[in-house]
Structures are given as structure tokens and as C-alpha cells.
Amino acid sequence: MTNEELKIKLSELIPTITFExxxxxxxxxxxxxxxxxxxxxxxxxxxxxNPVLSFDYLFCETCVDWKTHLTMVYHLESTQHRHIxxxxxxxxxxxxxxxxxxxxxxTAEFHEREVYELFGVNFLNHPDLRLLILPDxxxxxxxxxxxxxxxxxxxxx
Amino acid sequence: xxxxxxxxxPFPGEVHPTPTGGVLVTAIDDVINWARSNSLWPxxxxxSCCAIEMMSTASAKYDxxxxxxxxxxxxxxxxxxxxxxxxxxxxxxxxxxRLYDQMADPKYVIAMGACATSGGPFFYNTYSVxxxxxxxxxxxxxxxxxxxxxxxxxxxxxxxxxxxxSGLTREQIRGDLKNPNAxx
Numbered sequence: 001m002t003n004e005e006l007k008i009k010l011s012e013l014i015p016t017i018t019f020e021x022x023x024x025x026x027x028x029x030x031x032x033x034x035x036x037x038x039x040x041x042x043x044x045x046x047x048x049x050n051p052v053l054s055f056d057y058l059f060c061e062t063c064v065d066w067k068t069h070l071t072m073v074y075h076l077e078s079t080q081h082r083h084i085x086x087x088x089x090x091x092x093x094x095x096x097x098x099x100x101x102x103x104x105x106x107t108a109e110f111h112e113r114e115v116y117e118l119f120g121v122n123f124l125n126h127p128d129l130r131l132l133i134l135p136d137x138x139x140x141x142x143x144x145x146x147x148x149x150x151x152x153x154x155x156x157x
Numbered sequence: 158x159x160x161x162x163x164x165x166x167p168f169p170g171e172v173h174p175t176p177t178g179g180v181l182v183t184a185i186d187d188v189i190n191w192a193r194s195n196s197l198w199p200x201x202x203x204x205s206c207c208a209i210e211m212m213s214t215a216s217a218k219y220d221x222x223x224x225x226x227x228x229x230x231x232x233x234x235x236x237x238x239x240x241x242x243x244x245x246x247x248x249x250x251x252x253x254x255r256l257y258d259q260m261a262d263p264k265y266v267i268a269m270g271a272c273a274t275s276g277g278p279f280f281y282n283t284y285s286v287x288x289x290x291x292x293x294x295x296x297x298x299x300x301x302x303x304x305x306x307x308x309x310x311x312x313x314x315x316x317x318x319x320x321x322x323s324g325l326t327r328e329q330i331r332g333d334l335k336n337p338n339a340x341x
Binding site: 135148150153154155157 | 248282283284
């Protein structure tokens, strides 16, 4: 499916989504989709199980701290149809919460644990939400937040 | 690159020929240091991109075996020198310390590249990187570079050999540098 066809199909599935325009005006650019956090889990389900979409491969899941808000970013590919889509979801920075997709894409389990420890995003219904890489007892401080401070280890520039 | 070959004394002693063979006159410390310096077994230890250069130095094109570094050992108990090839993070520091403690004396340490020397590109605004491996274990030779070329690593290893052959402590070497005519 091309990006234009994807746009039409995705809008049919869920009308509340918006598409991000701009960026590189090249044919190979990925389609960027904004979705409300509350709609995400149902949307993700249809992305994977709808046979014409069949996004079966979550190849990147991460988060961005924009200081005013957080954005979850999901990169999805279909190994069958070879099309790619980027899903973004805005989160409240003071209380970031979003439904887990680890029940849809198993790989999300580790990705979400990483986002949890580095950005402090709370993934609802995640089966095992605990620290992945950071040492034990780190809970509560999120090093990839822009306002993260560490007076012991950090040399500020 | 124009490098003059360094003429090294092959063996620290004199052979006095006799009809039945010869008598070797030397100091036992010199012989021990000579033997140690020519059979330095490095530990397989690489934490980031410097390890790629280290592997390159070990492979056929640069071949550090020519200088006596031979086989890299996968256990610290059989290794003589640890080449800290890469970034040391706070989580890795206790492991590095334990590896160093498990090595049998005499043991030597080379800090390869900017990260192992000072934290390098991760010096500022990072919560996880140790700013120089010498905060964890003592270092004999530092190499600049990010990552250093294999030639630089070979140079560091040969520098370490010369350091061992000299038989001097760090304080003595520093004293020598300040006053080249001083006798130790």
C-alpha cells in the first residue's frame, strides 16, 4: 500500500487520527500518524489484525521529551505488504500513561520497560513493568527527561 | 609514514664464550622483566568501538603476536594485561574492578581511547559514564584517539614493554622524566 492508500484506509478505521504533513517531501518518506492515547490500543489491534494492513512488526518503540509534553513513537512495518507507518501519541508530561501494546507485539514488552525507566511513562496493563537496564533502586528518576539532574555523576556544560 | 625502527637490546646480559659453550652474565631481575615483557597476554575485554580496533590489531594485517602479545585470554586468571577498549559505565565499573582483582600479579593496564582515558565524548551531561577508567583501576599506558588506530595500540603495547623492561616503578619513571641524569 502506498502512503496515500494507507491514509484513506487508516482514516476509515478511526476518524480521530491526524496526519503529520511536512518533513521530507520524498516518496519514500514514512507516513506519520497522530493518535489519541485513549484510542491507541484498539487502533493498534486493527493495525495488526486487519488483513490489508497486517502491521506485524514493531521495529522501533521510543519516546521523545519535548519539555511541554512527551510523545510516544511507534514504527510499524508489515512483513507481508512491505509498508511502513509511524504512529505518534502525545502524553501528559506530569502523568504520562498509555495502554501497553505488549499483548499485540511481544517485543514491546522490553521496549516499554526501557521507556518506563528512561522517561517514566506508565504502561497500563503491562505484565512486568520494572527496570530493564538501570541499576536496582533507581526508581523514580528518569535520565532521558530533559530536566534530569544528577549532582554526583553529571558534569554540566 | 616514516618510522625508524627502534633498535632494542635483544637480551639484557652478556655471553662470555667458553670452549664448551658460554657463560651468561646478567641480573636475574633483568631477565625476569625481559621475559615478562615479551609474553604479555591480553584479556578479552572490549566495551565499545575501541574493541573493533583492538580486534583489528590482533588480526592478520597488524598482528600484535609479532611483538609477543600472542593469545588473548578469555579469563582474567591467565591474562597479564587488560586493554580497556571502550567506555566504562557506572554499572560496568565493579565488574572491571573484579576482573582486575582476579588477574595474577604482575598485571598491567592500558587505557585505550578517549572514553577509557577521561570519559571522552561522554564527559559532559551524562549520568552513567565513569570519567576515566583510572577512577576504578590504576592505568599504566594511555592512548589518545577515538578510537585509536591499530598502530597507536601497538605503540602503546611496545611502550608498556619498555616500561616493564626498565624495571622502574611509576615514581622512578616520573623522577627520571624530571631529571634525566638522575640515577635510580
